Amino acid sequence: MPPLFTRHRFLRHAVALSAALLAAPLAAWAATASGEPVWFGVSGPLTGQNAQYGAQWKAGFDLAIDHINAQGGIHGRPLAYNFEDSQSDPRQSVAIAQKLVNDKRVLIELGDFSSPASMAASPIYQRAGLVQLGFTNSHPDFTKGGDYIWSPSISQADAQPLLADLAVKTLGFKRIAVLFLNTDWGRTSKDVLVKAAQERGAQLAIAEGYQPDEKDFRSTLVRVRDTNPDGLVLISYYPDGALIAGQVRSVGLKQPIAAVGSVYSPKFIELGGAAVNGIHTNTAFYPDEPRAEVQAFVKTFRAKYSKEPDAFNAYAYDAVVYAAAALRQAGPKADRKAVRDAFYKIKDVPSVIFGKATFDAQTRRVIGVKSVNLVVKDGKWAQIDEKAAVASSK
């Protein structure tokens, strides 16, 4: 593809996305943003055990910023960010928090990645009155840190019943074996899932938690096999999900598998190979979903990075979109408190993950989640039903 064409395509989609995403009245005539940037800070892992997620964040941030700035930025000023590497280590995330809090230009903070690192820093953001937007923090207590602590991370209370629908209603699992990542996220998800599955008439055969650095699942799978379930549900990220899939058949388990949406990634198929064929999942982010927000995001992502986006790219992209919406709402002379107040006011922000995102004033999380059911077929993700399911908001 000639570079000019790519650039042209990119611009075309950037403009299309602008129209779809950010129908701010000013954006129509503002050409390019100029002047002193509007800053947000990021605390996240660029090195260490979770470095891959930081790299995915960055790709999502940069794409969102391209769009926002191409459209006039925030009240005519460009949006920019300062990414501080925390290694997802609480010791460093608290130091970073102090640094960002003290940097008067920073109006919002995004991150950190893991709960220990994010929640250790929360008291500092709360005390200083700087919004902490923890967009991967699904820990049930995360937003309880105070009224400056917000999270657009998918609530497991919304997401897991949809997975239970897929496992029990669509795939007909009656006795379910659950393998879950033994972290705050996996554990919370497992509890909600098991409850939702039981409400739908299924039984729990066995639930096994495994450590994030676990690589050998054979003994666990033999244990699962002995309970004779008729379906497996994985609460995993893509690397460990692929590892489990690769070992399932070697112990003679032939049951169908459903997995939580976090396995959705091109990498899942790359790492799992033939073993992931037939695995079902339901995901809030699927690049082939026809929604305008998704298509605009996916096309520009491909054009910019020449690869497929995955869920973490989308979370990061969306997080910047929410931040930009709040900064716009807060007005040109916004201080940090005005930005916090803006989060109560922004409604139906166009979102790749949620469709239209609105924060609940009580929980400070986004309500509802859209999700589509997928299956891996011949080494590719395929949608199994036409319409996206929507979690009933409580």
Add this chain to the structure above:
Amino acid sequence: MSFTSFFDHTVNGLIIGNIYALLAVGLALIFGVSQLINFAHGSVYTVGAYIGWASITYLHTPLPITIALVVLGSGALGMLIERVGLRPLQGAARIAPLLATIGISFVLDILVQLVFSPDPRALPTQLPEWRLQIGTGTIGALDLLIAGIGITSAAVLFGFLRFTKLGWAVRATAQDRDAAQQMGVDVNRVNQTVFAIAAALGGLSGLLVGMYYNNISPAMSFQATLKGVVATVVGGVGNVPGAIVGSLLLGLIESYGVAILGTPYRNLFAFALLLVILVWKPNGLFGRKRVLPPEPLTGTFIAPSKPWRVPPRVLLALFAAAVLLPLFNPSPYVLQTLTNAWLYGALALSLTLVAGTIGQISLGHAGLLAIGAYASSLLVLDLHLSVGTGIVVAGVLTSLIGTALIFPAFRLRGHYVSIATLGIGEIVALTILNWESLTRGPIGVSGIPPLSLFGRDASSNEAIYWASFGALVLLALLQWRLLRSHLGRTFRAVREDEVAARAYGVSPDRYKALAFGFGGFAAGVSGAFTAHMYSYINHETFGSQISILALTMVILGGLGNISGALLGAVALVSLPELFRVTAEYRMLIYGVALLLLIRFRPQGLLGTV
């Protein structure tokens, strides 16, 4: 458990044991010859896997060529490590090369991440897909290849050690380095050969394990080192056949542990096994029954060095500067970084007393932080103690629990102590994870009240700074008093020569318990402070990386040296922050800085006291 399941668990245990064996053999060889636990072994294993990945992806090599490239590449890396990283440290304290291997592993991991990106990658097996049905399970070509390579390399190694001249030299060097040198053995060449062989085996195991799981990532090295070390110790360090049997045993125990109790208990079983074996047979299953203490009987790790005394005037000036700093309105970031340094300083004090003064190198000190943090959080949240009381009680509890946990390790010596403590640290983390009714398991403890002293809120940056600094100074003064007393001299006597101390009527176990008790208090207080500062903790908050960080701090400062421990803590907390501008490269720069420090000041910046 049905018979078929038992059979399958056994096969699984043997397969995973075989994988551990590939790692353990290299570790055992290196230990046998240079009495060194090579913490860089896991990183060589990672590099090997990536060499394989690169050659398959870019050169499209068939399997035999891939294997040859991996063996050559990792072997060369092993020689490089020995030549550049370790040989210059000959004659330095034996702790220096240990720390150097930690630094090397750090640098290698980051290099791999910078070159290949942190994303996990698939490593194609390049083997036929067929599987052999055995019982209800199956065995594939790769399983057989792994077993084959394991057995072959063990056989080749055996032949090499038994029938070649260089092999004899290796064995002679292992038995008595000085004597071998006097008999004309080129000890350096032997060392380098051993590193090359061990690294080649390590790299090969990285390739095979990567193929086995179809997954490699720069983060895979630490767990590999950990399991390799456990397997080696179970078999008896420095004993190659022992390492293989130890690995298979470890694999089986893990597999049966999962079968009986479930997946979350897997590592708990592994480390409990480690401790049982260390207590029952302190030299491992296949270790020689009676190992003569090293001659002469001076401290195993401590280098003779002249410490740099920091003049009291300078200390006072630094103290005054630290106390007055918040009054000059520095940035909260600087205050926070220093607060972290004070809290780590308390941990370093604890460790320097244990490792430096009494000579028990602990690699599980993060476990003490975790106990202190959980104790104070739960006392305040569940029993409604005030925060100040919670912190003090947490210190006492940590001191008691920590000493009780470590007590079985007191009869061990040298490296065995460090490995036992490593195991204890892991056991503490895994107990926290699994004892849900008390600790809330993986969900962790949230909403921990902020620091308050005498009923007044002390959660401002300045208050936390002063409170943690005050606690640190208090602990440091107590320790200083302790070291100058008769008791302190007894501690050092135990360190310098346990046998001689015993001959003079000193009961080493009691003194070790006293040292761990005092150290446990300092670490517990530090953990408790941290918990109230973070407001949320879980089993991952105080991981084993922190134990290694703490050890690095005290070695860097000078073992047994109070000012050294504080200097080490300040340096290692603030250096990564100083290098922050270099973004992705900062940990590399930090690693290299660490290696240079070890190279040019192996006895620590301020020297051992």
